[in-house]
Amino acid sequence: MLKPSPSADMHPDERAARVELAACYRIFAMLGWTEMIYNHITVRLPDSATGGEKQFLINPFGLHYSEVTASNLVKINLQGKVLDGSTYPVNPAGFTVHAAIHDGVPDAHCIMHTHTTAGVAVACLQGGLQQTNFYTAQLADMVAYHDFEGITIHADEGPRLLKSMNNKPAVILRNHGLLAWGQTIPQTFAILWTLQRACEVQVATFSMGKAIEVPQEIALRCTRDALQFDPGHGAGQDMFDALTRQVTRLDASYQQ
Secondary structure, eight states: OOOOOOOTTSOHHHHHHHHHHHHHHHHHHHHTOOBTTBOEEEEEOOHHHHTTOOEEEEOOTTOOGGGOOTTTOEEEETTOOBOSOOOSOOOHHHHHHHHHHHHHOTTOSEEEEEOOHHHHHHHTSTTOSOSOSTTGGGSTTTEEEEOOOSSSOOTTHHHHHHHHHTTOSEEEETTTEEEEEESSHHHHHHHHHHHHHHHHHHHHHHTTSOOOOOOHHHHHHHHHHOOTTOGGGTTTHHHHHHHHHHHHHHOGGGGO
């Protein structure tokens, strides 16, 4: 995939992270995982580009995901201070949750949050995600729940969210939506895609009647056998690359 040359005053690792994250926003737009100008995907910049300070990239508030580019992503620190001179605002509801997770979970280099219809529906369901389909079986013991506390703009919710997550990478925010985190953008995407599919199939199944339960021992075996999250087996890179090629064919302007 052709990538633009790094700016003279930008670390190459930051530029690479910007291009990959912008591609991810376009992938979400292509899949319909958008919520007008809301929701967020963030990535923590590598220490090589920050000198060790925790900094991350977030979408400019006011732009649709289809308008996000490598250059208009906003770089902020854990206090929400804009570090790259961007004139775009940052949505406090995105900064508060993402900053808490980037700071509190060492491996959370990428965080994705969605309000898809299927995801919110399952988040609102008594019992949440139930062990009844091929995709839930790949997430055995990987899903956490956090109770709804309102719009996520209050910093004091951060510690409670981290406690609820208990280091599990797929999170259902009750009455709210879905969240996933991982060591890379592709790995996080693979987790969220599986969680989203699990919710979609559950919504469809429950609309028809009572579901067949997957025994816990079978689900645990499926999760062990499902290698798409494992860094030793690509951790979603092949899938993410395929989708990146697709959005590049549609519109390569995200690279700018």
